Amino acid sequence: xxxxxxxxxxxxxxxxxxxxxxxxxxxxxxxxxxxxxxxxxxxxxxxxxxxxxxxxxxxxxxxxxxxxxxxxxxxxxxxxxxxxxxxxxxxxxxxxxxxxxxxxxxxxxxxxxxxxxxxxxxxxxxxxxxxxxxxxxxxxxxxxxxxxxxxxxx
Amino acid sequence: xxxxxxxxxxxxxxxxxxxxxxxxxxxxxxxxxxxxxxxxxxxxxxxxxxxxxxxxxxxxxxxxxxxxxxxxxxxxxxxxxxxxxxxxxxxxxxxxxxxxxxxxxxxxxxxxxxxxxxxxxxxxxxxxxxxxxxxxxxxxxxxxxxxxxxxxxxxxxxxxxxxxxxxxxxxxxxxxxxxxxxxxxxxxxxxxxxxxxxxxxxxxxxxxxxxxxxxxxxxxxxxxxxxxxxxxxxxxxxxxxxxxxxxxxxxxxxxxxxxxxxxxxxxxxxxxxxxxxxxxxxxxxxxxxxxxxxxxxxxxxxxxxxxxxxxxxxxxxxxxxxxxxxxxxxxxxxxxxxxxxxxxxxxxxxxxxxxxxxxxxxxxxxxxxxxxxxxxxxxxxxxxxxxxxxxxxxxxxxxxxxxxxxxxxxxxxxxxxxxxxxxxxxxxxxxxxxxxxxxxxxxxxxxxxxxxxxxxxxxxxxxxxxxxxxxxxxxxxxxxxxxxxxxxxxxxxxxxxxxxxxxxxxxxxxxxxxxxxxxxxxxxxxxxxxxxxxxxxxxxxxxxxxxxxxxxxxxxxxxxxxxxxxxxxxxxxxxxxxxxxxxxxxxxxxxxxxxxxxxxxxxxxxxxxxxxxxxxxxxxxxxxxxxxxxxxxxxxxxxxxxxxxxxxxxxxxxxxxxxxxxxxxxxxxxxxxxxxxxxxxxxxxxxxxxxxxxxxxxxxxxxxxxxxxxxxxxxxxxxxxxxxxxxxxxxxxxxxxxxxxxxxxxxx
Ligand code: FES
Ligand code: FES
Numbered sequence: 001x002x003x004x005x006x007x008x009x010x011x012x013x014x015x016x017x018x019x020x021x022x023x024x025x026x027x028x029x030x031x032x033x034x035x036x037x038x039x040x041x042x043x044x045x046x047x048x049x050x051x052x053x054x055x056x057x058x059x060x061x062x063x064x065x066x067x068x069x070x071x072x073x074x075x076x077x078x079x080x081x082x083x084x085x086x087x088x089x090x091x092x093x094x095x096x097x098x099x100x101x102x103x104x105x106x107x108x109x110x111x112x113x114x115x116x117x118x119x120x121x122x123x124x125x126x127x128x129x130x131x132x133x134x135x136x137x138x139x140x141x142x143x144x145x146x147x148x149x150x151x152x153x154x
Numbered sequence: 155x156x157x158x159x160x161x162x163x164x165x166x167x168x169x170x171x172x173x174x175x176x177x178x179x180x181x182x183x184x185x186x187x188x189x190x191x192x193x194x195x196x197x198x199x200x201x202x203x204x205x206x207x208x209x210x211x212x213x214x215x216x217x218x219x220x221x222x223x224x225x226x227x228x229x230x231x232x233x234x235x236x237x238x239x240x241x242x243x244x245x246x247x248x249x250x251x252x253x254x255x256x257x258x259x260x261x262x263x264x265x266x267x268x269x270x271x272x273x274x275x276x277x278x279x280x281x282x283x284x285x286x287x288x289x290x291x292x293x294x295x296x297x298x299x300x301x302x303x304x305x306x307x308x309x310x311x312x313x314x315x316x317x318x319x320x321x322x323x324x325x326x327x328x329x330x331x332x333x334x335x336x337x338x339x340x341x342x343x344x345x346x347x348x349x350x351x352x353x354x355x356x357x358x359x360x361x362x363x364x365x366x367x368x369x370x371x372x373x374x375x376x377x378x379x380x381x382x383x384x385x386x387x388x389x390x391x392x393x394x395x396x397x398x399x400x401x402x403x404x405x406x407x408x409x410x411x412x413x414x415x416x417x418x419x420x421x422x423x424x425x426x427x428x429x430x431x432x433x434x435x436x437x438x439x440x441x442x443x444x445x446x447x448x449x450x451x452x453x454x455x456x457x458x459x460x461x462x463x464x465x466x467x468x469x470x471x472x473x474x475x476x477x478x479x480x481x482x483x484x485x486x487x488x489x490x491x492x493x494x495x496x497x498x499x500x501x502x503x504x505x506x507x508x509x510x511x512x513x514x515x516x517x518x519x520x521x522x523x524x525x526x527x528x529x530x531x532x533x534x535x536x537x538x539x540x541x542x543x544x545x546x547x548x549x550x551x552x553x554x555x556x557x558x559x560x561x562x563x564x565x566x567x568x569x570x571x572x573x574x575x576x577x578x579x580x581x582x583x584x585x586x587x588x589x590x591x592x593x594x595x596x597x598x599x600x601x602x603x604x605x606x607x608x609x610x611x612x613x614x615x616x617x618x619x620x621x622x623x624x625x626x627x628x629x630x631x632x633x634x635x636x637x638x639x640x641x642x643x644x645x646x647x648x649x650x651x652x653x654x655x656x657x658x659x660x661x662x663x664x665x666x667x668x669x670x671x672x673x674x675x676x677x678x679x680x681x682x683x684x685x686x687x688x689x690x691x692x693x694x695x696x697x698x699x700x701x702x703x704x705x706x707x708x709x710x711x712x713x714x715x716x717x718x719x720x721x722x723x724x725x726x727x728x729x730x731x732x733x734x735x736x737x738x739x740x741x742x743x744x745x746x747x748x749x750x751x752x753x754x755x756x757x758x759x760x761x762x763x764x765x766x767x768x769x770x771x772x773x774x775x776x777x778x779x780x781x782x783x784x785x786x787x788x789x790x791x792x793x794x795x796x797x798x799x800x801x802x803x804x805x806x807x808x809x810x811x812x813x814x815x816x817x818x819x820x821x822x823x824x825x826x827x828x829x830x831x832x833x834x835x836x837x838x839x840x841x842x843x844x845x846x847x848x849x850x851x852x853x854x855x856x857x858x859x860x861x862x863x864x865x866x867x868x869x870x871x872x873x874x875x876x877x878x879x880x881x882x883x884x885x886x887x888x889x890x891x892x893x894x895x896x897x898x899x900x901x902x
Pocket of ligand 1: 042048
């Protein structure tokens, strides 16, 4: 089936098997390997991207369901000049990553969490908002710090 | 000076913008896909295997079986495992290659144009099995006339590795005791759950080497094991580590490396030169790799009125599962740590690793330390309670100090800081202040917060962990440094560091660059690292056992000195190579356990505050104080990251992670049913307290830290739960149902 979607600002049209998951389409067909796969049960959030501005686990959607949508992956989050998105910069500066495998999904989930809460976030809201994203390395404290560093001043 | 500072990780930008390449990200165009086929039998003898129908599946290119393995055996410390189980094998193996001893013994590698075709091919392989009796737990394995899992080793028992300690006269010691506790502790499996499942790509490189791009923990050891099975000299195999999505001990043993290596070698021989890619699903990962050992520890501990320990007896039984992996080494650590960091005049300890037909036990952060410490620290807390002595005071009374003999009857390596660490932790945790009233909490957001059913408690534990592989293992670590500059430059303008040490997320490569910067005087930005490729870097030893900072640092200091010598002699560029070997360690005497097994320890203490909801059984950890003598924090932010990460991993071990086995099969190999902590589950506050009592052998004084914050968490937590509820739990995870069950049983 032919699907067409805007991915990080570029229109991408491809022929996909109807059963292809969006995450596989992004990684294998489009070659955007920043979006990771950590589980088979929609539990980990490593595959989180933005679909029409909202964070979505891309393993829970078929590629055909994304037809006509606007998709942003971690590769498309930085500005055109390559300047990191504030959330990316905050994860770096607050040591919010170790192996980094969860990081793209965390950053995508956190950036939409902040965008959805323009009045600002507190620690409890960050913990609730990122409940669907697992990290096995950091113990999460630095991730909370990174999100608050951006979310507090939003 | 860079050491002691916390510069940003050089890999942080690539990890936040998605450009970093994990093993398996770079699938070259046209690569073939491989699926590793598991036996699906806990214990069975293969009678027949046919790949004819599988080879006829459209898209299937080839199938690798036992017949393709020149040497069909492997293992990190003992070669007791067939690379591929099969009837039609080369016979060059010490182990019976026709027997599956756990559900994930590998029987074939199906290579196809697509993953779907490979999966279909795997399903079309026909196998006939003769079931053998299950030996699915240690009681079954130890029963009289139990079937032997490895009859080929010539032993008449499944308890294939036995360590002893005989010190003083335990009967006399117990006779001196005023109080004695005698308890049995059960420790569960734990799954590593690194977020990246196993993935890799294999090909023949332009020098004709079988090359495997993968994530692991020890390049040279991976190479050795792959080369052994492939029947190749080691220099015909090349291992390259791409970015690694976590490891924690779970990538120390082989998973898909041998399968990939065999496939690349055989396909090339048959004229097929496309690269071969393999990635495991989460389910394949959980079923297919080893776990933290489950086991049972019986302990008797006696002390006088004032809390002075007089005697210890312990029996440590670890379930090694189907193959040894590193069980013999893990057992050694459990064996020594079950005595804690205490002076114990009289002791008998017997520790056994026991084969069963279940998932192998192996390396996992702490490496036997968590099991041993759960038993001894729980026993000390219990004995203190029985004697009415403060648990901190009890520990201070018995803690080892410099000059003391350890439980193995040799003097402790210099730099014993157990007392200082205990004292610092107890002060930081403000133990003299009463706990405030509980804050309401509702573990499930839709429920109203509980208020009247909440109980608060506080628990303490302390301990130690050796740095390195120990027990006589020939430890080594190699580094090369190249100093660049012009002939008349006084000092080098830049430096290249070549090192094999694995970056598994901990920040090792940054710490190594920092140490290289200080060692050469070249600014950090101008120290360039070239890491983890056996074609360019030497033997690093493993990124495990809390050893890498210590070992790599010493190798870097040596290499820098060599390079500087060459620089002074006018070499441009100036090269220095160094192989660091720490003081030798000793295997323990088989009868008495006497010996000097270790050259360095890190010491730790933890205090945990909890709130328990006695109506629902939920536990909230309000505060953790985690105190560590790291010798020298090369990068304090990275050290804190290790502490915070290990604490949360230990929190999962203690509270929620519950691997289920039935008839030798893992029944919950999914993140939806094997629950690692999420961001909402973690301790509300973690105070990392870093102490720096320099280790005399450590680079810049550094010891290690990666495992220590894991090791004492569970006994500190169960002590806190006891403080809150009056109940001692001798097993875990303390899921709500287990806590509630305990509370209800106590009421009846
Ligand atoms: S891969 Fe999508 S949630 Fe785990
Ligand atoms: S940094 Fe490794 S999983 Fe989060």
